[in-house]
Amino acid sequence: MNYLPGKTMFSTDQSFMDPPIPDPAYQLTTLANGLLVATFPMPWLHEVGVTLVVRAGSRYEAEDQTGIAHFLEHMLFKGTHSIPDPTALHARLESMAADMNAATGQESNAYWITLPPRYLSNGFTLFCEMFTQPLLAGIETERQVILEEMREDENEKGENINPVTLAGCYLWPDHPLARSVLGTRESIKEIDNAALRAYLQRHYCGANMAVAFCGPVEHAQAVQLTERCLGALPVGSRQNQLPPSPMRPGPHWIAADDQISQFTLNLFFRCGGYQDAFFYHVAALRRLLDDGFSSRLHASLREQRGLVYDVWSSLTGHSDTGVLEVGATVSLENLPIVYAALLEQLQRLIDSPPDAEEWQRLMTRWHANLMTTLDRPSELLERYVSDRLFDTMESLPEAWQRIEQVTPEQLPQVAKTLLHPSNRVLVLVGPHxxxxxxxxxxxx
Incomplete structure (x- = not known):
């Protein structure tokens, strides 16, 4: 998406000055089977966190198997050949003070375990058996669990009321990104053990996976453990992804009835992904709208006018596309007023750049946010490990360098293109x- 006309010359004359942002201390090793091993030494911690990331997720699913990545995530917790009973498996890990969980997204599966350093070897070995020796038993029980999970996104008639899923069909028409990570009731009822094992073999291979260790652990120890536990996985091949389909011109209006006390009002605007030249311009617009209680949405709709309790803006980036979301939870009597107020704030972004004081505050908070990434293992893993699987890895210093190239004067033109009604998908969920x-x- 081309936001600015012609060639843009970024100004390097920045009045904002702050300490440089460093890279974290970390080491990388690629095993013979292509599996990436990363360690982030944090000797001051009293537990080791291990995250296994797989280039999988709903974006890599056939249309008749939507939800299979999430289904497999559930099934990998259902016992291994050495410990077939899932409760016994969890009891064994919890006897080592381990905590374990997982998540499925549109572009990745992630599994993580935290445990005391003295149990790392035994706990990691058992953790890896879930991927190398899964039993995949009890499929009918887990199928019912997933069907129950789907109810969280449905109204009393069984209709989908998840705003992100409802908007996806318009943001990325006829593309896997438009689908729910959970799949559909029809697809979940058809997935069997053979399909799960085929998906496991295709995606859970060395070239498609990475393991990261955070905490008081030596890199050599982590590499040795991973080689022993996962080194026998086949190399496999990196899974390709379909490019996002064009969005049909809007505005698009979607309504879903749900008998709750308030409405959820969401506006979605499609944008570029992490590597897009204007991704950080869109990120700056998002921060102007929602980054602290003094930011525009909170100051105008909540603090000054008392129209809402909950108002937000978020930016979701994928490797090659993204979406800016603006939304609020609102009562019926305030619904038209809040919608008009949201449009007013979006128009402000188009009409004029932020003043020097607001921009200085935004950049100060942005710089601090990047600096504190060094203290947050989950964000370090996402940036330096997960993003590497998608060839979109950008270091903290590189990210800040791109951010510093954004100037307030560029934002109105970016906003004009991004926030145009033809790029808007509005979703309203609530009573009638x-x-x-x-x-x-x-x-x-």
Missing amino acids: ARKKMALLQAIK
Whole structure:
């Protein structure tokens, strides 16, 4: 998406000065089978955190197998050949004071375990058996669990009310990114053990995986453990992904009825991904809207006018596409007022750049946020390990260098293109939302 006309010359004359942002201390080793091993030494911690990341997720699913990556994530916790009973498996790990969990996204599966250093070898060995010796037993029980999980995104009629999923069909039409990570009831009912094992063999291979250790652990120890436990996995091949499909011109209006006390109002705007030249311009717009209680959405809608309790803006980036979201939870009597107020704040972004004081505050907080990434293992792993699997790795110093190239004067033109009605998807969820949509469509 081209936001600025012609060639843009970024100004290097920045009045904002702060200490340079360093890279964290870390080491990388690639095993013979292609599996990446990373360590982030943090000797002051009293536990070791290990995260295994797989280039998998809903983006890599066939249309008739939507939800299989998430289904497999559930099934890998259902016992191994050495400990077939899942409760006994968890009891063994918890006897080592280990905590374990997982998450499935659109582009990755992630599994993590934390445990005291003295139990690292035994705990990691058992953890890895989930991927090398999974039993995949009890599929019917877990199928029912997932179908119950789906109910969290449904109304009393069984209709989907998840704003992100509802918007996805318009943001990325006819593309896997538009689908729910959970899949559909129809697809989940058809997935069997053979399909799960085929997905496991295709994606859970050396070229498609990485393991990261954070805490009081030596790199050589981590490499030795990983080689012993995962070194026999086949090399496999890196899974390719379909490029995102073009968005059809909007605005698009989606309503879903849900018998709750308030409405959820979401506006989505498609943008570029991490590597897009204007990704950090969009990130700056997001921070102007929602980055602390003095930011524009909170100051105008909540603090000054008392229209909402919950208001937000978020930016979700993928390797090659992204979406800016603006939203609020709102009562019926305030619904048209809040929508008009949100449009007013978006128009402010288009009309003029932020003043020097607001920009200085934004950049100070942004710099501090990047600096504190050094203290947050999960964010270090995402940036230096997960992103490497998708060839989008950008170090902290590189990120700050790109951010410093963003100037306030560039933002109105970026906002004009990004926030144009043709790029908007509006989702309204609440009581009789379909009937109430006309109230919003009448506001220009």
